[in-house]
Amino acid sequence: MSQNLSRRQFVAATAATSVAVVAAPYVRGAYAAGKLTIGFWDHWVPGANKTSTDLVNEWAQKEKVEVQIDYITSQGNKLLLTMPTEAQAKSGHDILASATWQPHAYAELLEPVNDIMEPIIKRNGDVNETVKFLGQADGNWLAVPACSGSQIKGPCSRIDLMKKYANIDVQQMYPAGSPPKAENWTLDTFLKAAEACQKGGYAFGIGLGETTDSVDTAGTIFQSFGAELVDAKGNLTVKTDAVRQALEFYKKLIAFLPPDVPSWDDASNNKWLISGRGAMIMNPPSAWAVAKRDAPDVAAQCWTHGFPSGPKGRFAPYLPFFWSVWNFSKNKEAAKSLLTYLSTPESIEKLVNASGGFDLPAYEKMTTLKAWAEAEPPKGTLYHYPNPYKHQTLSIAAFPAPPKIAQQIYVHATLTKMCLRYYQGETMENTLAWAEGECEGFMRS
Structure with a gap:
């Protein structure tokens, strides 16, 4: 952020x-x-x-x-x-x-x-x-x-809860000291895990607010579908199948998130993890670091790892x-x-x-300094945080739009607003038309 x-x-x-x-x-x-x-x-x-x-x-x-x-x-x-x-x-x-x-x-x-x-x-x-x-x-x-x-704001998962409710061993998928074994860690798998953990009483803590943590996650998921609002040449690309696919995915995902995520700020996901109520958040290791002090039982079950892959690749917000x-x-x-x-x-x-x-x-x-390999508890919890195997593409929301346009898309949280509008009942075409109008305004300014 x-x-x-x-x-x-x-x-x-x-x-x-x-x-x-x-x-x-x-x-x-x-x-x-x-x-x-x-x-x-x-x-x-x-x-x-x-x-x-x-x-x-x-x-x-x-x-x-x-x-x-x-x-x-x-x-x-x-x-x-x-x-x-x-x-x-x-x-x-x-x-x-x-x-x-x-x-x-x-x-x-x-x-x-x-x-x-x-x-x-x-x-x-x-x-x-x-x-x-x-x-x-x-x-x-x-x-x-x-x-x-x-x-990097990658997934920080609870080892125990992901294993119990989603049948996913995040330590085996991202082993400390070894390359990822994450071929099956896809957006489809992620969505099923979100549903399973929510039904178990430990929902993923992913915000849909207007601050950076929420925007960063949305940016990564959009990029996983190849969804761009403005392309690298400054052309509007809102009304594409890729953008529609990203919105459909988010509509399914939001149903499994805490009901107040539209109002979350950048402290909310940290609090969600530290409280013990969440099975996963998207964050750098700050929440885990505070859990070491305030909720050591939670910290001992945390594992930072890579993002799920989508149709157009595996991305992570950097x-x-x-x-x-x-x-x-x-x-x-x-x-x-x-x-x-x-x-x-x-x-x-x-x-x-x-x-x-x-x-x-x-x-x-x-990307292979001792600080990440030796961090604990549990030992190796941050090993994959710096992306040592170039397992995922580090990116930023609104890329590849020209930076001065991308900045406006980012700071106005256009992506998360689109997701919420569509989830709350607006038609797909009306949501796309709204976003296109927003981007036209950014391009004029």
């Missing part, structure tokens, strides 16, 4: 100052201004900010640069609002954490980073198409993929974060040097460890 406030609601220990300032008292060095200001996302995991600070200070001491770090909270959308504020003022941080859609939204004000991304990719491996889709424009890298905050450098930055050289340092394998592994395995680096050579 675009790191909204719900991630912070799960861990009381993070209820600290919304913007922390850390200054390293090092003398001016070789870089132009001698000082670098950084706006990082205020991480929800206790201790994660300290690791980021330590890495920055290590670099600053070596390079003799004075640094100031602001940790900017997601609460009240402060992080999302920081970027437009600085863009308007053409003043602010040299480096700023930018959420999923922001690099394209402010592309004309960002410093291209091709010069550092090429060696970073050569060392760490290539990035997936979603990172390129969101981080590049016209062949130029707009920003550096950030480890902190990037996430939300990357980025680190951007303004083109009005006073110290671009130092900013790029620091981002190169934060993108070394050694730095990435420290950031992943500090987040308890929540954060996902974008690079293909960085």
Whole structure:
């Protein structure tokens, strides 16, 4: 998700100052201004900010640069609002954490980073198409993929409940330390499992609200059918058989979900799992991490694994974060040097460890770190979280529409609204006509 406030609601220990300032008292060095200001996302995991600070200070001491770090909270959308504020003022941080859609939204004000991304990719491996889709424009890298905050929202299943009610052994299907054995893990199997678990009293916790967790799941299911509202060239493609198939699937699925899912926000599915009432949710490991503290019996039965496959393949919702450098930055050289340092394998592994395995680096050579293999309970529960076998395509809702159109489809929750309209009795053609009108408006704006 675009790191909204719900991630912070799960861990009381993070209820600290919304913007922390850390200054390293090092003398001016070789870089132009001698000082670098950084706006990082205020991480929800206790201790994660300290690791980021330590890495920055290590670099600053070596390079003799004075640094100031602001940790900017997601609460009240402060992080999302920081970027437009600085863009308007053409003043602010040299480096700023930018959420999923922001690099394209402010592309004309960002410093291209091709010069550092090429060696970073050569060392760490290539990035997936979603990172390129969101981080590049016209062949130029707009920003550096950030480890902190990037996430996959895959299924987190209860081992015991899936086995008891759906006759599915998720550990056998996604064994720790081995490739998936998930040929039969399809949308049809998923639907039957949802029905069986709901009848057993433990429904899947999949939201149909307007926040990111709900939209991300809908995006993945639509893509599994090859359903696009707008294609890569910007053409309307709402009234297709693929979109109709996705809506029909969702109509069946919603019948097996908790009745209040249309009002769910990004905290609701976490609470559903932790309460012990759910057999599966779609989420990064934050809900499991809190269950370790608040509901250890639940945590011990959780297994994170891949998405079911549909007629057009197996997809999973991936939300990357980025680190951007303004083109009005006073110290671009130092900013790029620091981002190169934060993108070394050694730095990435420290950031992943500090987040308890929540954060996902974008690079293909960085998907088999010990943090995921050794996470417990149960041991191996996060092994398949980073998609080490490229078992599924990491994507984002509204892809492949041009990013500025896709962003509008995403933030207006067009997909989940379509599903609800059709489920609640609107005719298929009226639902499609409504969605087509919405997309036409996005394209005009």
